Amino acid sequence: MNWLLIALEIAGKITVAIIEAASGGATVDELLAKPLSYFVTGGDAIRLAQAAELEATKRAAGAVP
Amino acid sequence: MSSLRRCVCSIIVWLVMAAGCGGPALTALKTIRATKLGADAASDAFVTIYRAEAVKCRAKLDGISDPDARLAGYKGCMVDWDARAAKVAASLDAIGAAQKTAYDTVAAFAAGGADNTLMQKAVAAIAPLLADVMALVNAIKSAVGAGGAP
Numbered sequence: 202m203n204w205l206l207i208a209l210e211i212a213g214k215i216t217v218a219i220i221e222a223a224s225g226g227a228t229v230d231e232l233l234a235k236p237l238s239y240f241v242t243g244g245d246a247i248r249l250a251q252a253a254e255l256e257a258t259k260r261a262a263g264a265v266p
Numbered sequence: 267m268s269s270l271r272r273c274v275c276s277i278i279v280w281l282v283m284a285a286g287c288g289g290p291a292l293t294a295l296k297t298i299r300a301t302k303l304g305a306d307a308a309s310d311a312f313v314t315i316y317r318a319e320a321v322k323c324r325a326k327l328d329g330i331s332d333p334d335a336r337l338a339g340y341k342g343c344m345v346d347w348d349a350r351a352a353k354v355a356a357s358l359d360a361i362g363a364a365q366k367t368a369y370d371t372v373a374a375f376a377a378g379g380a381d382n383t384l385m386q387k388a389v390a391a392i393a394p395l396l397a398d399v400m401a402l403v404n405a406i407k408s409a410v411g412a413g414g415a416p
Contacts, residue, residue: 244355
């Protein structure tokens with residue numbers, strides 16, 4: 202049965218190569234290995250910008266030393 | 267010859283199965299990634315506009331020396347933009363939640379714990395949300411281009 206395992210191994214490598222070529226280099230495993238934060242986008246960037254501008258205003262007004 | 271035929275058949279079946287499992291998951295992950303890039307672009311565009319408006323509002327307060335009055339003036343000047351910021355941020359949060367659901371579903375699919383229909387449904391739920399937030403940001407950009415805050 203070794204020949205069958207070798208054949209399956211080769212088939213697997215060919216499949217991976219086909220999927221990688223079709224995806225521009227990224228594989229399912231690679232994408233799934235990325236941290237979840239890579240995929241999740243929140244409104245935090247906007248909230249941070251709001252807080253930063255308010256802080257800048259406070260500083261400009263002399264309300265914050 | 268019979269063994270060789272069996273081997274070839276096994277390889278073909280394996281290839282079809284692998285493509286069937288890997289293809290949709292990969293497409294789904296690429297969709298999620300594209301949605302993330304779109305949402306990031308929308309967020310960046312809004313932050314740029316918001317900051318520019320904040321600078322304008324601060325400039326209007328230059329003659330006011332009382333810190334409390336300046337802060338109150340700033341908050342009053344930015345009230346519309348803060349409302350828009352809350353809307354865009356909520357839309358981005360909704361996209362983030364949909365992305366997380368889609369990502370988890372794809373991961374479950376890849377592990378054999380979800381079917382293809384469920385995965386496609388989770389991914390399809392992202393696109394309309396992105397369209398909403400892009401429309402909102404584009405409307406704000408148009409309003410700014412047309413002469414300031416509406």
